[in-house]
Amino acid sequence: MSTKLIYFAWVRERIGKPEEDVDLPSGIETVGDLLRWLKSRGEEYENALQYPDVIRVAINQEHVGHREKIAGAREIALFPPMTGG
Amino acid sequence: MSGVVPAIRIQREDFDVDAEIFGLTKGRTDIGAVVTFSGLCRDEQGALSALELEHYPGMAEAEIGRIAAEAVERWPLQGLTVIHRHGKIMPGENIVLVVAASSHRQAAFEAANFLMDYLKSRAPFWKKEYLADGSEGGWLEAKEADDQAADRWKKQGE
Numbered sequence: 001m002s003t004k005l006i007y008f009a010w011v012r013e014r015i016g017k018p019e020e021d022v023d024l025p026s027g028i029e030t031v032g033d034l035l036r037w038l039k040s041r042g043e044e045y046e047n048a049l050q051y052p053d054v055i056r057v058a059i060n061q062e063h064v065g066h067r068e069k070i071a072g073a074r075e076i077a078l079f080p081p082m083t084g085g
Numbered sequence: 086m087s088g089v090v091p092a093i094r095i096q097r098e099d100f101d102v103d104a105e106i107f108g109l110t111k112g113r114t115d116i117g118a119v120v121t122f123s124g125l126c127r128d129e130q131g132a133l134s135a136l137e138l139e140h141y142p143g144m145a146e147a148e149i150g151r152i153a154a155e156a157v158e159r160w161p162l163q164g165l166t167v168i169h170r171h172g173k174i175m176p177g178e179n180i181v182l183v184v185a186a187s188s189h190r191q192a193a194f195e196a197a198n199f200l201m202d203y204l205k206s207r208a209p210f211w212k213k214e215y216l217a218d219g220s221e222g223g224w225l226e227a228k229e230a231d232d233q234a235a236d237r238w239k240k241q242g243e
Contacts, residue, residue, distance in 0.1 A: 009139055009211035010224050061144035063207065077141060077209075081227030084138070084169060084210025085124055085181055085201055 003070075005038075007048075008079035011055065014048035025072075031057045032066040034076065049078075056081055091153035095145045099174040099179055109164035109186045112119040116163050120193040122183045122201055128176035131230040134217045138180070140171040141209035156185070159199070160192040167200060169210065200240050205231040 006019040028037050034054070039049040049055060057064055058077040070076060092108075094100075108189035110116050126136050149167055154182055157165060174180055183200045187193040206227070214222030 006141070008141055008209070009213070058141070058144055058209070061141070062146050063148070077144070079141070079209065080211065080224065082206060082209055083212045083225045083227050084140070084208040085205035085233075 003073055004060065004075045006075060006077040010080055011048050011078050014044060016044050029069055029071070030066065031064060031068050031070060032068055035066070035078075038078075044066075051056075054081065055079070086122060089162050089165060090158045091150070091157060091167060093146055093149050093153060094166075094168045095140065095142075095149070095167065096170060099170070100168045100178075100182055102182060103185050105166050105168070105182060109166060109184055113163070113190065116186045117188045118190040118193040119184060119186045120190070120197040121185075122181075122197050123179055124181040124201075126174045126176050126178050126180055128217075132216055132217055133176060133222070134219075135176070135215040136174045136180070137213040137215065138171045138174060139211045139213065140169075144209050145169065146173075148208050149204065152200060152207065155195045156200055160185075160187065160196040162187050162196055165196065165200075167204075169204070170207065171210065178213060200230075202231070202234040206235040 002021045002023050004019060004021055007015050012018050028034055035049055035052045035055060038045050056079050057066060059070060059073045060075055102121060106119055106121060110119060149169065153165055153167055162185055166184040168182040170180055181204065183197045185193040185196040212225040214225060216222045
């Protein structure tokens, strides 16, 4: 099943695209697993996800922690800490 | 829990603060206090020419909706409006508005304060600076003080 990944702010700029559909390999169970896998996909991902701890994640448009399971996620967004308001 | 349904708007256009206050109070005689907070774009002593606000369409509405729903559950409000702009915003222009109406001032003050603290650290918006010399100033960094401000509203045990 393919999953939609969406990127914002400097995560988007460093990866070089606003979104993509990916087929997650087996064994990717949590948000943390996803970040580690993405980081290995090339220099632009390595650059964007160099410090995974600062990356915030939303699954299906709700904030989640890095230990959250991603089974059933339609849409996973990766972004820097928010600066609205 | 009150039956108030918060009005949430995420928009590119500016808003009219007076019209938003009137929208909550017109025809009513039970509201004793309206607290409004408006956030504006400042020019950082002339160094900044504009802010670009990126947002996550869909989640921005949903997340502010969740924060607003918590506010109407925690305080006895009679009306609540939250507006957050996106796109390019020039110094002096509005960015965000919270209008909280209640019978008494304490609830209105606290709810508006709570909303702003949570918007800062949980609403999916990101500010990029453009400098007066024409260069791109880069993405604003989140402040730890904003996270701490949000944390103080946590209930015991959270």
